[in-house]
Amino acid sequence: MAPSRRMRQQALKPKMNNNVRVRLQVKRVKAEMGKIREDQQRIREEQSKIRRRSGEIESQLDLLKKETEMIIKQTASTQIKLLLMFKILKARAGGYFTEAARLTYFLREYVVKERANASSVAVKKKHP
Numbered sequence: 001m002a003p004s005r006r007m008r009q010q011a012l013k014p015k016m017n018n019n020v021r022v023r024l025q026v027k028r029v030k031a032e033m034g035k036i037r038e039d040q041q042r043i044r045e046e047q048s049k050i051r052r053r054s055g056e057i058e059s060q061l062d063l064l065k066k067e068t069e070m071i072i073k074q075t076a077s078t079q080i081k082l083l084l085m086f087k088i089l090k091a092r093a094g095g096y097f098t099e100a101a102r103l104t105y106f107l108r109e110y111v112v113k114e115r116a117n118a119s120s121v122a123v124k125k126k127h128p
Helices: 005-094 097-126
Strands: none
Touching: 005 097
16 A cells, blocks of 8 residues: 555655754854854954054054153253253352363353254254
8 A cells, every 4th residue: 555645744744844953053053153254353353453553552662762762861961961060069169260160161062062963853853
């Protein structure tokens, strides 16, 4: 006797259920892959932002180093000038006027040289 129609439909149901399950699993996997792609894209964008920010920080660090170096040089120069002024005052108070005149001349020359260096630096900045 040939299988009845009902038997054939029952035999097809488990296959259809398996197909439906497989399709649902494929849909879930595709949805998860889509989410993963989005997450990876967000990660790439954040990495790019971090790289840019890192470059900005490095350039700021270089600028701060240059400024710090300049401040150190200015401080040293100021200390030299203060020392000379103090020695001039001491020499005058002690009555050593020739020593005071020599130190005054040296201080004047130092300031002229310092201003000349500052001018040349300003010119270099204007015309690289």
